[in-house]
Amino acid sequence: xxxxxxxxxxxxxxxxxxxxxxxxxxxxxxxxxxxxxxxxxxxxxxxxxxxxxxxxxxxxxxxxxxxxxxxxxxxxxxxxxxxxxxxxxxxxxxxxxxxxxxxxxxxxxxxxxxxxxxxxxxxxxxxxxxxxxxxxxxxxxxxxxxxxxxxxxxxxxxxxxxxxxxxxxxxxxxxxxxxxxxxxxxxxxxxxxxxxxxxxxxxxxxxxxxxxxxxxxxxxxxxxxxxxxxxxxxxxxxxxxxxxxxxxxxxxxxxxxxxxxxxxxxxxxxxxxxxxxxxxxxxxxxxxxxxxxxxxxxxxxxxxxxxxxxxxxxxxxxxxxxxxxxxxxxxxxxxxxxxxxxxxxxxxxxxxxxxxxxxxxxxxxxxxxxxxxxxxxxxxxxxxxxxxxxxxxxxxxxxxxxxxxxxxxxxxxxxxxxxxxxxxxxxxxxxxxxxxxxxxxxxxxxxxxxxxxxxxxxxxxxxxxxxxxxxxxxxxxxxxxxxxxxxxxxxxxxxxxxxxxxxxxxxxxxxxxxxxxxxxxxxxxxxxxxxxxxxxxxx
Amino acid sequence: xxxxxxxxxxxxxxxxxxxxxxxxxxxxxxxxxxxxxxxxxxxxxxxxxxxxxxxxxxxxxxxxxxxxxxxxxxxxxxxxxxxxxxxxxxxxxxxxxxxxxxxxxxxxxxxxxxxxxxxxxxxxxxxxxxxxxxxxxxxxxxxxxxxxxxxxxxxxxxxxxxxxxxxxxxxxxxxxxxxxxxxxxxxxxxxxxxxxxxxxxxxxxxxxxxxxxxxxxxxxxxxxxxxxxxxxxxxxxxxxxxxxxxxxxxxxxxxxxxxxxxxxxxxxxxxxxxxxxxxxxxxxxxxxxxxxxxxxxxxxxxxxxxxxxxxxxxxxxxxxxxxxxxxxxxxxxxxxxxxxxxxxxxxxxxxxxxxxxxxxxxxxxxxxxxxxxxxxxxxxxxxxxxxxxxxxxxxxxxxxxxxxxxxxxxxxxxxxxxxxxxxxxxxxx
Numbered sequence: 017x018x019x020x021x022x023x024x025x026x027x028x029x030x031x032x033x034x035x036x037x038x039x040x041x042x043x044x045x046x047x048x049x050x051x052x053x054x055x056x057x058x059x060x061x062x063x064x065x066x067x068x069x070x071x072x073x074x075x076x077x078x079x080x081x082x083x084x085x086x087x088x089x090x091x092x093x094x095x096x097x098x099x100x101x102x103x104x105x106x107x108x109x110x111x112x113x114x115x116x117x118x119x120x121x122x123x124x125x126x127x128x129x130x131x132x133x134x135x136x137x138x139x140x141x142x143x144x145x146x147x148x149x150x151x152x153x154x155x156x157x158x159x160x161x162x163x164x165x166x167x168x169x170x171x172x173x174x175x176x177x178x179x180x181x182x183x184x185x186x187x188x189x190x191x192x193x194x195x196x197x198x199x200x201x202x203x204x205x206x207x208x209x210x211x212x213x214x215x216x217x218x219x220x221x222x223x224x225x226x227x228x229x230x231x232x233x234x235x236x237x238x239x240x241x242x243x244x245x246x247x248x249x250x251x252x253x254x255x256x257x258x259x260x261x262x263x264x265x266x267x268x269x270x271x272x273x274x275x276x277x278x279x280x281x282x283x284x285x286x287x288x289x290x291x292x293x294x295x296x297x298x299x300x301x302x303x304x305x306x307x308x309x310x311x312x313x314x315x316x317x318x319x320x321x322x323x324x325x326x327x328x329x330x331x332x333x334x335x336x337x338x339x340x341x342x343x344x345x346x347x348x349x350x351x352x353x354x355x356x357x358x359x360x361x362x363x364x365x366x367x368x369x370x371x372x373x374x375x376x377x378x379x380x381x382x383x384x385x386x387x388x389x390x391x392x393x394x395x396x397x398x399x400x401x402x403x404x405x406x407x408x409x410x411x412x413x414x415x416x417x418x419x420x421x422x423x424x425x426x427x428x429x430x431x432x433x434x435x436x437x438x439x440x441x442x443x444x445x446x447x448x449x450x451x452x453x454x455x456x457x458x459x460x461x462x463x464x465x466x467x468x469x470x471x472x473x474x475x476x477x478x479x480x481x482x483x484x485x486x487x488x489x490x491x492x493x494x495x496x497x498x499x500x501x502x503x504x505x506x507x508x509x510x511x512x513x514x515x516x517x518x519x520x521x522x523x524x525x526x527x528x529x530x531x532x533x534x535x536x537x538x539x540x541x542x543x544x545x546x547x548x549x550x551x552x553x554x555x
Numbered sequence: 556x557x558x559x560x561x562x563x564x565x566x567x568x569x570x571x572x573x574x575x576x577x578x579x580x581x582x583x584x585x586x587x588x589x590x591x592x593x594x595x596x597x598x599x600x601x602x603x604x605x606x607x608x609x610x611x612x613x614x615x616x617x618x619x620x621x622x623x624x625x626x627x628x629x630x631x632x633x634x635x636x637x638x639x640x641x642x643x644x645x646x647x648x649x650x651x652x653x654x655x656x657x658x659x660x661x662x663x664x665x666x667x668x669x670x671x672x673x674x675x676x677x678x679x680x681x682x683x684x685x686x687x688x689x690x691x692x693x694x695x696x697x698x699x700x701x702x703x704x705x706x707x708x709x710x711x712x713x714x715x716x717x718x719x720x721x722x723x724x725x726x727x728x729x730x731x732x733x734x735x736x737x738x739x740x741x742x743x744x745x746x747x748x749x750x751x752x753x754x755x756x757x758x759x760x761x762x763x764x765x766x767x768x769x770x771x772x773x774x775x776x777x778x779x780x781x782x783x784x785x786x787x788x789x790x791x792x793x794x795x796x797x798x799x800x801x802x803x804x805x806x807x808x809x810x811x812x813x814x815x816x817x818x819x820x821x822x823x824x825x826x827x828x829x830x831x832x833x834x835x836x837x838x839x840x841x842x843x844x845x846x847x848x849x850x851x852x853x854x855x856x857x858x859x860x861x862x863x864x865x866x867x868x869x870x871x872x873x874x875x876x877x878x879x880x881x882x883x884x885x886x887x888x889x890x891x892x893x894x895x896x897x898x899x900x901x902x903x904x905x906x907x908x909x910x911x912x913x914x915x916x917x918x919x920x921x922x923x924x925x926x927x928x929x930x931x932x933x934x935x936x937x938x939x940x941x942x943x944x945x946x947x948x949x950x951x952x953x954x955x956x957x958x959x960x961x962x963x964x965x966x967x968x969x970x971x972x973x974x975x976x977x978x979x980x981x982x983x984x
Contacts, residue, residue: 061937131927131937132716132831136807164808222776229778258773265765272763378594379602380790382823392801401801404765474762475790479595483760518766523757524727 049079050113056086056128057093057100064128065137072141073169080145082112087138092125101125140165147177152186159189166200191215199231209239217246221397225250257397262515268404270511271411272473275466276484277491278418278503283459285498286435287452289347290354292361294488295481296368297460300338301331301467302476303372306381321386327468335464336457343456348449365481373478383471407469414462419500431455435498494534496544506545584627585889587612588647590658590668595635596760596789601660603819604682605630607869608657610857611876621883629653637667644668648675654889655680655879657872661788662686662730669694678891680879682871684814684836686733687948690961690970693891695878695898696918697871699837700946701737707923708812708835709738711938712782713745716810720751720781722771727756731786734814738784740952751779761791764798772802775809785813792816796829806831806927818864821932829928836867837921839934844908864932870906877903878913899964909943916961918946
């Protein structure tokens, strides 16, 4: 009879020893986290960090709730008695230590603040606390968090989670997390480290590279060798990836240049006039987007994601109308006088800038991105941002639409005729002044819809046009006037060249080198890459 | 003949009357020049400084003006155009005859107006953090010198975030170039190797940050903790932070500490992806003292906009304006030479609960605050120097500067006195 209590006491003592001996185990009964929670009742960031580490070690549900509340900014404390409260969505407070609501709503609360170090320890703690959560998304993010924190104390929890895990993606993430922990653990066995290096090498991205660089500093030669081999393999792969990444950046920059320049190529080609107000058409398109968004924000906020689609035709019309006004009002009278047209359109650009400044103010205007244009995704190791992707798609769509208009409509036919030989086209009965106006309107309208796209990646200010006018002329001069394919090839070439130069020469010098290259190029081929041939054109 | 004489006499009388009244009217007000860009790439930062100056002038006029006269604001727009800054400065000093000017943001604009102020003996209060390496008799620097912002920021990152690799990213003009020179020398003096420092410059208004942000990501994956020290100025910051958010660079992994991004620059961006990135200033709107709360209330009432924010250069103008008022009252005149002498030693309260004093080198004492961006565009103060730091424009980490001091009191009256050779290098740079 007396043996039983002492056996129970012995077992309890052993259990307590185990609990005290090992820092973390989610499967053993959780300790009371009240003392650790009380440590969070302070403004001292180091204390808060220590409290979080202690809480994570308890493995209790209350600990997880408190840490999650802290991460969301819903944890408050009272200076007087170090009480800690969690505020829920309804604004009601719950005592973090007991999990129950207090008798009356507490007052004199101050928020428990965070800094980057606290956020990192929260991430690590949530990782260890949610490794065996029933929600698979939480388990995956826990595995990723442990991969980054590399906390050696999580090893037993990782082993338990791996044994229970059924989903292959999460298994792989847990295996990588375990490998990361082993590499960072100074007293892990060599065979463990070598197999860990192999798992990480299979991951093959920049995070893997970072981890393997720390393994390279290991004292054991066999681990060092494994790490170095893995690193060489990854670096080779990364060099290729980097080249593709630069090509992608170049294509996205080229698509921006294409959008800005294609309208100019058409007007320059058909009418031979240098339109210095072209950048302002882009600016008008961007401001149209701003106006549409402001309208939707106040009246129909649910339609915000459609704001760009609504702004596109409006921007085309607005810029096109302004284009017709300029053509009928000024350029028509300066036919055949390129220098005067240049000066006149320069004046028009200043007038347009100042009018926009007067109506909307000189400051930048905020144009928001619809939800489908934010964020990025991973494409075989390349990071592709949605905004840029849609702009590339959009630029190609505009190009195709314009090609169809030029080659498959009667208007396009007349435009091409006027480009090749104005006098003969006039003799054939084509009303050249009318074609001029419509071409100018088309070119300006395209610039307007380019402005809608550019409002997503650049600041919307009255000076927006000035940053694109020089680039547009560069593309048109390089690609050849009046030729759509020339503009496409020129824009993409210049974009890709700029992006390949940038890592070596820097943004400023890269631009300069490109300009020098174009100057030298047009010495050899003054008409650009794809020059139009014809007797009238060459005169 | 008589008729002509009479009409001539009439005209002369009228003219005399008009000019006399104009002179009388002129003598009734003290003109204060405001030289800030209201358009162009720097308008995002400078417009609010013009507004705070108007508020301070209105407040002073309510208190009865200065020396019995009302203050009159003369606002000009140099449009982020650096040579235009010099022209507008000359216009303020010669045509409008302002007694003092509050202006400039970029160092290139200040360098453009410096010769004008020295030639015409004007007084300029410059409220923005800058690179040092300058001390002019006619300029009072109420913004931070590198030892009041850049160096403490780097110290914070080294001690608290254990940063070992550094990216120094800046806009391509004198302030980032010089600050990065100082920081590079400082980092090397702390044992950081040259391959652990990456320096990079972009033009004003740069919008395509894809490559640079990808390079920063790559630089930060060697296993050593990396941070970005950003001296990017103007609206190029908006696409930069957007790209950081797009490429998912979180502040936990690669923190970015900026010297030219405050509450005003963040007002137009969605700051949720930026939470945890840092800025180093001498004042934040979130400083929790009664003087600051009162100032913020006044500001929101004046601008009739409860969403307007306050920032460090605004506080610098508040300090500078109050110092100028005190010095004019001390000297009894607005004559520039007298005011310049009277300003040294003037002490006024700042908006973070302490005092700010004007030192003989024309810099002021300031606390250094490090803040983290919050989701609402405000800053949470994570670190603060226990006391005030005296501004030191001649950096102790650069070869040509460590032996220089500046003291504009008689008998030294020199902006760059070399203590080793015992000679004055000239009347400021």
